[in-house]
Amino acid sequence: MILKVEEINRVVQATILPEEASLSNADAFKEEMITIIGKGVRLVIVSFENVNYIDSSFLGSLVVALKYAMPRNVDIYLVSLKPDVKNLLTLIRMDKVFRIFNNYEEAQGTLN
């Protein structure tokens, strides 16, 4: 289990549990995200609060999840990224395709 999941009113908070978001758990993350998205939710907020580093494999899984979500009208927001992780996403321009917030509360604020 890579994600700790809580759902309220079709909004899912999915917290990545490992400190390393990498090749070793990228496939499991992708499968769990696809399962969540397939349940008919409207928004998945992915928290990186535990993640100290991330690699290209995990970033690839994140993009696969977004590609699966978009035609199903499901949004994916990213929250609580540590500076190293956020800088890497920015380096390869992933900040242009994901909405990024400081924390869950800020992300949920967009729903009102």
Add this chain to the structure above:
Amino acid sequence: MREDSDQITIVFNSNREGIPGTLNLCLDHIRQKAGTSPLDEDLLAKIKWVIMELLTNAVKHSGERETVLKIGLTVDAVILEKEDYGKPLVLVGQDRKKIMWPLEEMVRPLDFPIYHNGMDSLCVRTDESGRAIFFIEELAELEMPALLSDTSEHFGLLIMTKASDEFAYEHEPESGLNRFISTFYFTQPIP
């Protein structure tokens, strides 16, 4: 592990479980060699990303073979080298064309676009010796980032190219050796 004055050689068994430990070993060496002139945190973060990607690349593409990582610190640069005897590099470009090493004489020198995400175009340029130098061409931003059209083996190459000051690949046909080289130049030399 062999250690001399400015370079260590680390043998990595190309298994994913070994990545965190090997990464920490590399970073510890760099911090230790930097000594009383600690490296800028932003630079260390970039070095960490590249080591991660080199090790991940080894797990994905070297099979069960050993990979050798060499880390050198000079007065003006950190140089990371990854060597193995696995399959030579094959790059598939945006138009699905392939280039593979060893390169045929007729295709040298060559500029080859590999991937673009709507803002950056990752390209490779080969020189007379067949050495491949990766570089980025910035594009005018597209309305819909092309990032989503290619999920890709290319993220790793993109990270290593953008994080490094120089990123290159060499292949020695006689021995079968593959070598990726990532160089980070200090803005101010280490005293």
